[in-house]
Amino acid sequence: VLCPRSLESFTNWQKAQKSKAKYQAKAANQRRDYLHKLTTHLVKQYDVIIIEDLKTKNLQKNHHLAKSIANASWRMFRQMLEYKCEWYGKKLIAVDPKNTSRICSKCGYNSGAKPLEIREWTCSKCQTKHDRDINAAVNILHKATPTGQGLAMVTS
Known part of the structure; x- marks a missing residue:
């Protein structure tokens, strides 16, 4: 090429850039709107909200979940x-x-790391069968309130 041109001189490229920017802005606005509605609903409905202080940077090292975690805007959700x-x-x-997902919520036994594919497990000490997410939620509730009194856990 004798006379190289920059990308800005191609009109189709400029149209594609504008189209892409509009799409990304629309997706960002929809996400922000949803998060506002969700956080407002949660705050109006509950007096105490307990969350895990997750490090999203560490979670994004799992390449299967990285895109989903980034798109969920967990940081914005927490700030709101x-x-x-x-x-x-x-x-x-x-x-x-x-x-939180390793410890048995009934007896407190730490059964060690489990891959994400394991959704249900049985405690080897007390033989209680656990759903991974519900067990973690109960453990989070116990960590937030040492006595476990005064708060109710809502599961669906």
Whole structure:
């Protein structure tokens, strides 16, 4: 090529850039709107909200989940929860996520690491059968309130 041209001189490229920017802006606005509605609903419905203090950077090392985690906007979700809890006078508790899915919520036995494919497991000490997510939710509730009193867990 004797006379190289920059990409800005191609009109089809410019049209594609504008189209892409519109699509990305629309997706971002839809995500932000959904998060606003969800966080407002949660804060108005519950007096105390307990969340895991997850490190998304570490979670994104799993290449199967990285895109989904990035698209979920967990950081924005948490920021919205924090300031809306302040506005409405509600309480937000962030719990350390260490071993929440490993520990038996009934007897406290740590059965070790499990791959994500294992969704249900049985405690080798007390023989209680656990769903991984519900067990983690109960452990998060126990970590947030040492006595476990005064809070109810809602599961669906």
